[in-house]
Amino acid sequence: MLPMSEPTKIRILDSAERLFAHNGFEATSLRAIIVEARVNLASVHYYYRSKEGLIRAVLERRFAPINQERLRLLEVCQHAAGDRSPSVEQILEAFLLPMVMVGIKKSKRNSYLMQLGGRILLESGTQFERIVEDQFKEVARCFLQAFQQAMPRLAPNEIAWRMNFTIGAAAKAMFAGIPMKVLSNVLQKVDGEFEVREIASRLIGYTAAGMKAP
């Protein structure tokens, strides 16, 4: 149950984000959201028109800035590289860090974003694919191009496949906030939470090796 200090419109967004992250879009009902946010059911439709509109708003609030940051970091490292191409590691960092690193800020709200991010990356072949597509189209295009310039000898579709694998690996990293029952006995925790900096460096090490595989 959220405090009443925030306005209704924001409380809806906060609760929706937490519950979507925790249970998925499909499994989260508007009713569950309004109970936690302590708002009226009708207010959801007043502000966001429909459940789909709410999902869109939740994703946009968090991922619009992240995707902006990704493109900014990409430009920064491209500029720093001058007329050469940035390294695969640098491109991967621009792609992965803005998303993974938000988890480092210790605020509760940001930790939901980790799981929400994981959930997004996994939404292939669902009714929400369209929403996700709209959010990430531009980023996908720019990074695909950047990888092609960094590895000109790799065929474009080979690079696309490897990016796809990278996204899957990243999604699993994002979900680390949720205890993974099968492997959890060997996964290290810090204060009951996974150490995000470690996750990020492990993820980048793994994906960089995969992207550059012979």
Place this chain on the structure above:
Amino acid sequence: MLPMSEPTKIRILDSAERLFAHNGFEATSLRAIIVEARVNLASVHYYYRSKEGLIRAVLERRFAPINQERLRLLEVCQHAAGDRSPSVEQILEAFLLPMVMVGIKKSKRNSYLMQLGGRILLESGTQFERIVEDQFKEVARCFLQAFQQAMPRLAPNEIAWRMNFTIGAAAKAMFAGIPMKVLSNVLQKVDGEFEVREIASRLIGYTAAGMKAP
């Protein structure tokens, strides 16, 4: 709509598998299943007791043999290696091929399994995690141990993380049966379907490099 040649119990399983693969477990209603299978709603509860029971049966039919095959292949390559450890590539093949390669058989039914497999690997932090856990506990344990023996200098939790990333990458490979809108323009298709042999070799190349990253 399925033909009536198969008995009711099987038709339910076939339709459920296709729809679960296509739309996810949560989003697929029993009613949608019985329409396609052309059976009565009550028969689902008669044979499988509940929706959860049906999910369990669908997964077990396909993944029990696959997981058996995984363990068999692991034993084979461990035996062939004698007193040394199999290579990371060999272990990865034992882990990934039994799942990916079923897609090669051109039967329609097996192509659902690709997506179903992807969907399973993604079901972290949902109400279905328990079901998935039961199916894969043994396999996870054995392969974790195998990787540890192959890379004794890597910390166990480092290996667990890399296995987790590998599973995410594999999940994305499994979903290749569904057109990936964002990247699809550069992904190669053969006869409207992705070439599974190529996917498998790409996936193993990528994940082997990741697992062995410095």
Place this chain on the structure above:
DNA sequence: GTCTATATGGGGATAGAC
């Protein structure tokens, strides 16, 4: 802007006839 009340439909599950 916020609420109550309700429309409307779909969901899983079951009783009981055949």
Place this chain on the structure above:
DNA sequence: GTCTATCCCCATATAGAC
């Protein structure tokens, strides 16, 4: 084993008072 009929709950969405 199979079917009809139905229970009961929950879902999204909206109308209309305040």
